[in-house]
Structure formats: structure tokens, C-alpha cells
Amino acid sequence: MEAIKPKSLEEVLEYKYKYKNDAKIIAGGTDLIIKIRKGEENPKVILDISTIQELKGIRETLEYIDIGSATTFTKISECILLNKNLKGLKDAAKSVGSPQIRNRGTVGGNICNASPAADTVPPLLALDSILVLERKGRKREVYLKDFFKDKGRVDLGEDEILTRIKFKNLLKNQGLGFYKLGLRRALAISRLSFAVFLEIDEMNRIEIIRIASGAIGRFPMREYELEEYLTGRIINEDTLKEAESLLERIIFERLKGRQTAKFKSIAAKGVFKKALLNALYLCKGVNEFEKN
Amino acid sequence: MNELKIVGKSIKKIDAKDKVDGTAVYPQDIYLENMAFGVTIRSTRPHAYIKVDTKEAEKIDGVIKVFTYKDVPGKNHHGVVLKDHEVFASKKVRRIGDPIAFIVAETKEIAEYAKNFVKVEYEEIPAVFDPEEAMKEESPKVHDRDNVFYHFKIRRGDVERAFLECDVIVENVYKVPMVDHAFLQPEAGVAYLDEDGRVVVIASTQYPHFDQEEIAESLGVNKDMVRVLTPAVGGAFGGREDITVQIHLAIAALTLKRPVKTIYSREESFLAHSKRHAMKMYYKTGALKDGTLLALEAKIIGDSGAYASWAMNVLRKAAVHATGPYYIPNVKVDSFAVYTNNPFTGAMRGFGATQVPIAYEQQIDILAEKLGLTPIEIRLKNCFREGSETSTGQILEGFIPLERCIEELKSF
Amino acid sequence: MNLKKIDVNINGKDYCLEVEENLRLIDLLRDKLHLTGTKEGCGEGECGACTVIMDGEIVNSCLVLAFQADKCRIITIEGIEDEIIKNSFIEEGAVQCGFCTPGMVLAAKSLLDKNLNPNEEEIREAISGNLCRCTGYNKIVSAIKKAASIKRGGDSE
Numbered sequence: 001m002e003a004i005k006p007k008s009l010e011e012v013l014e015y016k017y018k019y020k021n022d023a024k025i026i027a028g029g030t031d032l033i034i035k036i037r038k039g040e041e042n043p044k045v046i047l048d049i050s051t052i053q054e055l056k057g058i059r060e061t062l063e064y065i066d067i068g069s070a071t072t073f074t075k076i077s078e079c080i081l082l083n084k085n086l087k088g089l090k091d092a093a094k095s096v097g098s099p100q101i102r103n104r105g106t107v108g109g110n111i112c113n114a115s116p117a118a119d120t121v122p123p124l125l126a127l128d129s130i131l132v133l134e135r136k137g138r139k140r141e142v143y144l145k146d147f148f149k150d151k152g153r154v155d156l157g158e159d160e161i162l163t164r165i166k167f168k169n170l171l172k173n174q175g176l177g178f179y180k181l182g183l184r185r186a187l188a189i190s191r192l193s194f195a196v197f198l199e200i201d202e203m204n205r206i207e208i209i210r211i212a213s214g215a216i217g218r219f220p221m222r223e224y225e226l227e228e229y230l231t232g233r234i235i236n237e238d239t240l241k242e243a244e245s246l247l248e249r250i251i252f253e254r255l256k257g258r259q260t261a262k263f264k265s266i267a268a269k270g271v272f273k274k275a276l277l278n279a280l281y282l283c284k285g286v287n288e289f290e291k292n
Numbered sequence: 293m294n295e296l297k298i299v300g301k302s303i304k305k306i307d308a309k310d311k312v313d314g315t316a317v318y319p320q321d322i323y324l325e326n327m328a329f330g331v332t333i334r335s336t337r338p339h340a341y342i343k344v345d346t347k348e349a350e351k352i353d354g355v356i357k358v359f360t361y362k363d364v365p366g367k368n369h370h371g372v373v374l375k376d377h378e379v380f381a382s383k384k385v386r387r388i389g390d391p392i393a394f395i396v397a398e399t400k401e402i403a404e405y406a407k408n409f410v411k412v413e414y415e416e417i418p419a420v421f422d423p424e425e426a427m428k429e430e431s432p433k434v435h436d437r438d439n440v441f442y443h444f445k446i447r448r449g450d451v452e453r454a455f456l457e458c459d460v461i462v463e464n465v466y467k468v469p470m471v472d473h474a475f476l477q478p479e480a481g482v483a484y485l486d487e488d489g490r491v492v493v494i495a496s497t498q499y500p501h502f503d504q505e506e507i508a509e510s511l512g513v514n515k516d517m518v519r520v521l522t523p524a525v526g527g528a529f530g531g532r533e534d535i536t537v538q539i540h541l542a543i544a545a546l547t548l549k550r551p552v553k554t555i556y557s558r559e560e561s562f563l564a565h566s567k568r569h570a571m572k573m574y575y576k577t578g579a580l581k582d583g584t585l586l587a588l589e590a591k592i593i594g595d596s597g598a599y600a601s602w603a604m605n606v607l608r609k610a611a612v613h614a615t616g617p618y619y620i621p622n623v624k625v626d627s628f629a630v631y632t633n634n635p636f637t638g639a640m641r642g643f644g645a646t647q648v649p650i651a652y653e654q655q656i657d658i659l660a661e662k663l664g665l666t667p668i669e670i671r672l673k674n675c676f677r678e679g680s681e682t683s684t685g686q687i688l689e690g691f692i693p694l695e696r697c698i699e700e701l702k703s704f
Numbered sequence: 705m706n707l708k709k710i711d712v713n714i715n716g717k718d719y720c721l722e723v724e725e726n727l728r729l730i731d732l733l734r735d736k737l738h739l740t741g742t743k744e745g746c747g748e749g750e751c752g753a754c755t756v757i758m759d760g761e762i763v764n765s766c767l768v769l770a771f772q773a774d775k776c777r778i779i780t781i782e783g784i785e786d787e788i789i790k791n792s793f794i795e796e797g798a799v800q801c802g803f804c805t806p807g808m809v810l811a812a813k814s815l816l817d818k819n820l821n822p823n824e825e826e827i828r829e830a831i832s833g834n835l836c837r838c839t840g841y842n843k844i845v846s847a848i849k850k851a852a853s854i855k856r857g858g859d860s861e
Contacts, residue, residue: 003708003725003771030767034748036726046725048772074761098833099811101749103761104768186832187750304794311802312790312809314741314781321740476745476753476803476837526743526803527837558746 028104069108088178122195125212175282335385339419354402366512387598389563434631442629449622454587458578477526483541484551530639566638601638603629609644616652715783741781752834755807781806800838
């Protein structure tokens with residue numbers, strides 16, 4: 001194994017061009033180092049991007065919030081640029097591992113590993129994020145929702161790396177909610193998570209809703225059927241009940257034959273509801289379903 | 293009365309300063325000159341005859357020697373009560389994790405690499421994982437004897453007649469799983485020869501004096517030729533009562549005449565040491581209308597895994613505590629320790645007294661519910677007091693503040 | 705295995721070292737420099753016994769490769785001179801087997817360097833990456849509370 005610590009993004013792309021798939025990117029290393037030691041990964045070259053300034057940090061442009069791929073979970077959870085309507089993203093970042101893991105682990109790693117249980121991916125999906133992928137001399141953009149091809153497999157060229165993640169900043173009547181079910185509070189891999197992006201009018205009618213789930217399929221994914229059902233409806237107890245039963249059917253169908261199907265399809269209802277109510281709370285500033 | 297100097301005072305631990313400074317020495321922190329490193333080859337099958345070939349591994353540059361059962365100078369066995377563990381498996385492995393060989397090399401990296409070249413041929417034989425299955429005559433035998441190796445009985449009063457007199461009887465089966473101690477410091481140790489030619493073994497252990505005996509027996513030397521030093525111990529909770537690294541290191545140091553160190557990974561630590569006994573508990577408890585407990589019949593089956601370790605003591609204790617802290621005049625308890633091809637079980641905090649409350653306390657709650665009593669009322673009615681007689685005939689004397697303790701709970 | 709040259713500052717001292725490319729930071733600290741206060745409990749970032757401070761933030765040294773620490777500042781338990789935290793741990797009975805203690809002290813240090821008035825929730829969050837199998841955590845939490853209080857100028861709680 002050859003270990004290289006490039007000094008700039010340009011150098012990273014140069015090495016990636018030279019070594020292609022033989023070169024594995026390491027940032028936080030919180031997954032890769034374990035895999036290397038277990039013999040599950042045996043890269044010829046590793047490129048450390050953990051100290052490349054161009055890939056770190058969060059900025060706001062005219063239209064977008066733009067996060068560098070080597071930004072750590074700690075930086076995301078503490079970022080003041082992410083306003084309170086984006087609480088779901090911060091909550092997700094804060095739910096990763098432990099302080100030590102969050103100080104090293106990066107959002108880019110979370111996305112590119114394509115683990116079904118990646119914590120920050122559902123909120124980024126619900127935000128309809130766009131990924132910026134770069135290779136030597138070329139840059140392209142792809143929607144996060146189209147990025148995952150299979151468990152652990154993503155739409156990334158052999159000489160390409162993920163450099164930035166961007167999404168539109170939220171308006172006042174929009175909110176991003178997140179909820180995760182883990183076996184314990186710290187260091188628990190997500191058993192189930194939901195993120196909900198919500199835009200409502202003053203009558204609580206859903207104008208736009210984007211729902212993403214984690215740890216229910218081969219990779220985190222959008223729940224289009226549920227989105228379609230909820231769009232245009234007024235949020236009340238009945239709508240929520242209907243949505244929950246629909247979700248239960250969808251999840252049970254998806255996990256059919258797996259041991260977890262029954263548990264997850266029932267648990268998903270509660271987790272989804274909490275994420276939705278978190279989002280609603282951010283849109284309204286109050287929780288109208290507090291008693292629940 | 294003179295003022296007590298220590299009782300009732302908060303005393304600073306003598307080694308706390310070293311521990312907060314990070315200077316306390318655990319075995320993995322010891323580095324000696326010319327020190328070799330050892331790694332253990334363990335069984336990957338639960339029940340199989342084995343053939344071991346170490347030739348290829350020993351050809352590797354930097355590998356000093358690969359030890360197997362053939363290299364044990366004394367007795368190839370150990371065990372806290374029954375000597376049913378082998379230092380290295382000779383003919384057969386009885387669980388996943390049984391030690392088969394110990395590779396000693398110049399560095400840890402070489403030793404790890406050489407693991408790939410020790411050939412273990414397994415001829416798998418039927419295994420048994422459920423202790424109740426293992427109790428049947430036709431089930432595979434883990435050792436050359438019946439799988440049930442311990443049966444403890446308590447007989448008091450006349451249970452059969454007493455059940456006829458009971459107004460309510462509750463019958464249930466309870467199961468508790470194995471638990472790992474997961475002490476934070478994985479097993480590690482260093483062994484070397486001192487200037488007098490004695491084998492010195494430094495290991496985190498709960499029993500340096502037992503270890504000394506077992507090491508000496510496996511080396512075939514007198515006890516005074518073996519010294520066991522216990523440095524800082526990173527948690528134990530019962531999980532360091534059985535031998536792990538000690539004998540392997542001692543044999544290697546004695547044979548090679550140089551210091552040898554080994555450190556287990558967390559995964560290997562899970563494979564190497566005992567677990568809390570999984571138990572299956574059949575409980576039948578009967579009471580009168582007013583809540584007075586009259587009879588208990590219990591059958592407790594403890595899964596000892598592949599080795600006995602402390603199973604007799606643990607299953608005896610489980611039986612002795614089977615009534616809980618409640619007076620019951622008619623009691624019939626049978627507890628069994630059974631070999632299976634599971635991880636072996638041994639000492640862990642409570643030593644058998646921890647499993648049975650899952651059964652007896654729930655029995656009491658269910659009885660209370662059936663009788664329309666509160667959980668507190670039924671406990672106050674039956675709890676041990678000064679002068680109470682336990683199911684084994686012990687008269688409790690001295691300070692038995694259980695009643696007060698239960699009274700205090702009323703306010704919650 | 706190739707060797708890689710790195711410059712790293714450990715506990716205020718500059719080192720210029722040659723390290724194997726797959727060597728972990730924890731192995732560098734323990735096996736090469738014999739700074740054995742940094743402990744390995746699991747090797748996969750679950751237990752926090754290997755915690756060190758890297759450029760001001762706590763990290764698991766079992767999940768950092770040594771070459772990644774090039775040009776970084778590392779503080780291990782041997783470099784912590786905060787007697788207030790250490791004494792609070794001793795006095796509150798927060799030390800038992802001691803294997804988690806260095807990591808706990810570093811996590812506490814990292815918290816109190818940023819927040820001198822943490823509430824219980826914040827303390828528990830700050831040590832959530834560190835496992836202790838002996839104490840049940842309560843005494844560790846009260847030790848950190850006590851240290852915070854002394855640092856704020858009070859005697860103790």
C-alpha cells in the first residue's frame with residue numbers, strides 16, 4: 001500500500017487520474033481503516049484528503065448551501081450557516097457515532113460508502129441535494145437520488161471524486177425533520193431513519209414534501225409513493241394515520257422475506273411520524289401535535 | 293467508640309494517580325528487549341476432529357516456532373475445577389475459539405502473516421447447541437462422558453401435597469442468554485525467564501496462585517519454578533478466572549529462552565474467555581388466597597458450553613437462590629450443568645444468583661396480579677426477616693433489612 | 705512496506721519519524737514511542753480508550769493512520785497536565801480498572817476547554833464515545849462536574 005497526502009484538490013485529481021480505481025480516497029478513515037485491517041479492502045494507493053482545505057467547510061452562495069465533501073460531521077452539526085429550519089441535517093450529523101467519530105468522519109465518506117444506514121444521506125436526499133463530481137479537467141453534477149446504484153455501489157467514475165454537496169437553502173415555511181432509531185444513543189448504527197422536507201401553506205396543506213428513508217433498502221432512498229399520497233393534503237390525524245398504513249404496506253412489501261420486515265414496517269410508522277412532526281414544527285415554529 | 297479510620301470514609305484508590313496519568317502498567321504496555329510476539333490459532337468449527345500442519349508456517353522468515361499440543365512439556369490440560377480444557381486442542385475441538393496453535397515470531401506482523409500458513413484440517417462431527425437437546429441420551433457427546441456433568445437437588449417439605457392446598461399456581465418458563473464481561477482491557481501478557489531460570493508470567497488475572505499451579509503442571513515443573521505477576525488489571529468481572537494467555541506464553545518463553553508477548557484483539561477476547569451461563573428456568577409457584585407462598589418447584593438448566601469452568605458452583609448457587617428472598621416452606625429444585633458446543637461459561641458477577649431473579653420475581657408479580665394484591669403487599673407478606681429459614685435450612689441471623697427496603701418502595 | 709516520513713508534534717515535542725504506510729497512530733504512539741497511556745480496547749472506534757487530541761479535537765487514534773498525522777499536533781494523556789481534572793477523577797472515585805481513564809480524561813479536557821459550565825446532558829454527550837465497564841459512569845460525570853466547578857472558581861459542588 002502506498003499512502004499519499006496530496007496538498008491540493010488539483011493534486012488529488014492528478015493522482016486519481018494516474019491510479020484510477022487502484023487509489024482509494026481516505027478522509028476520516030472511520031470505515032476504511034477498519035476494512036483494511038480486516039482485509040476487506042486492500043487498496044494499492046490511498047489518498048488522504050482530510051486536510052485539503054478546498055474540500056472542507058460550508059458556504060452559502062446565491063442559490064445554494066454548499067458543503068465540501070471532506071467536511072466533518074462535527075462541523076456540520078455546529079455550523080451557524082445551517083439555519084434552524086435545517087435542523088434535521090444537523091440532528092443527523094450529530095447522531096453519527098461519537099464525538100471522536102464525528103471529529104474525523106466526513107459527509108463525503110458517508111455518501112460514497114453507500115451504506116444503507118448512512119445517517120446524513122436521508123436528510124440530504126430530502127433536500128434534493130446535488131453532488132459535484134470532479135475528475136482531472138472535468139466537472140459534472142448529479143442528483144444524490146440518482147447516485148446510488150446498489151448496496152455499496154455509486155455512480156462515480158474510476159478517476160472521479162466527490163468534491164461538494166449542494167442544496168437550496170430553506171424558506172421560512174419550509175422545514176427539514178429527521179429521526180433515527182438506534183440500539184443506543186451513541187455509537188449505534190441506524191436501524192431505521194427518516195428525513196422529511198416539508199413546505200406547507202397557512203392551512204397546513206402540504207405544498208411540497210420529500211421523504212427519504214435510511215436502513216430500509218439497499219441504500220437510503222426517496223419514498224415517492226408516500227410523497228405522492230401526501231402532497232396536496234392537509235396535515236391532520238386522519239392524513240397521518242392513512243400515510244402510516246400506506247408506509248407500513250410499502251416497507252413490508254420491500255422487505256418481504258427478510259426477518260426484519262415485520263419489525264421495520266411497524267417501527268417505520270413511528271419514526272416517519274416523528275420526522276414529519278419535527279419538520280412541521282420547524283415550518284410553524286410550534287408543535288401542533290405536541291400531545292403525541 | 294474510637295473513631296474509625298477507614299470504614300465510612302471515602303478512600304482514594306492507591307493506584308488512581310498512575311491511572312489518571314496514564315502511567316499504570318497493563319501487560320500490553322510492557323516492552324522487553326529481544327521480545328518475540330505470539331498469536332493464537334483458534335478453531336473455526338464448533339465440533340470437529342482436527343489435524344494440524346505447521347510446516348509451511350515455520351518456513352517463513354521471522355517465525356521462530358509454532359507450538360501445538362506436541363510441544364506441551366507437562367500435562368496438556370487446565371481448568372478451575374475439572375481439568376477439561378486442553379492447552380492446545382490435540383484430537384478434537386469442542387467449540388469455536390478452542391486454541392490449536394501458538395505462532396511465535398520476531399514481530400507481531402510476521403506472526404499475523406504466518407497465521408495464513410498454519411493448516412488445520414477439520415473433520416466435522418455433529419454438534420449440539422441446545423442444553424436440553426444435549427441432555428438426551430442420543431445427543432452428540434462433547435467430552436467422553438455424559439453431557440450432564442452436575443445435578444444439584446434441594447428437597448424441603450412436600451411439594452406435591454402443598455400444591456394441592458394452593459389457591460393459585462403459576463407456571464412459566466424463563467430463558468436468559470449468555471453475556472460477555474467485555475472488560476475494557478483485552479487479554480495480554482508477557483513471559484520470560486528470570487536470572488534463576490524461573491518462568492515469569494505477567495498477565496492480568498484474577499487468580500495468580502491458581503495460574504501458578506496450572507502453568508507449573510503444564511510445564512511439568514515445580515510450582516516454585518513459576519512466578520505469576522499481576523500488573524494493572526483492566527476489568528475482569530469473573531472473566532479472568534480461567535486460563536487464557538498464561539500457559540501458552542510460559543511454554544514459549546521456557547522453550548525459546550526469550551521474552552514472548554501476546555495481545556488479544558477485542559474479537560479474540562470474545563472467543564477466549566468465559567461467558568455468563570445461559571439458563572432455562574422452569575418455574576411452578578403456588579400461594580394461598582392471602583398471598584402466602586406455599587410451594588415452589590423449579591428446574592434450572594445451565595448451558596456450560598464446551599467446558600465446565602465454574603458451572604457446578606454457579607448452578608448450585610442458582611438453585612440455592614431459586615426461592616429469592618422469600619420464605620417458602622415446600623421447595624423442590626433441580627439444577628443441571630450441561631456441556632454443549634457453545635462458548636464455555638463461567639464466573640461472572642453474581643455467579644448464578646443473577647439469572648434466577650428473572651424467574652422468581654416475575655412469578656411473584658404474576659401471583660400478585662392473580663390474587664389482586666400489589667407487588668409490594670405480596671413481597672411484604674413473604675420476605676425474609678430475622679430468623680427466617682431458607683430452602684437449604686439456613687436460619688438467617690443478624691441484620692436482614694429487606695422489609696424496610698420494600699416499605700421504602702411504597703412511596704414510588 | 706514503504707516508509708513514509710512525517711513531521712508531527714506530540715505533547716509539545718517535534719518528531720521527525722519514518723513510519724510504515726499502514727501504521728495506525730495508536731501503534732506509532734505505543735509501539736514506537738512507548739507512550740502507553742493511550743490504550744487499545746477495541747480497534748474500531750467503539751470504546752474510546754485510544755482517544756487522543758489531534759489539532760484540538762478528540763479522535764480515536766486507532767482510526768487514524770500515522771501518515772495522516774503529518775504536520776499535526778497530537779496530545780496524549782502523557783501531555784495532559786490538568787491536575788484539576790485528574791484530581792477530581794481520583795477524589796470522586798471515577799477511576800476503577802483505569803483502562804478507560806486516559807480516554808475519559810481527554811474527553812473531559814476537550815469538553816472543559818470549550819465549555820466551563822456544562823450541564824449533565826452535555827457531559828454525558830462529551831463522554832459518549834468512551835466506554836467504561838466498571839463505574840456505571842455516574843462517578844465520572846460527577847468528577848467532570850466537580851472539575852468544571854473548580855475551574856469556574858468554586859471549591860467544589
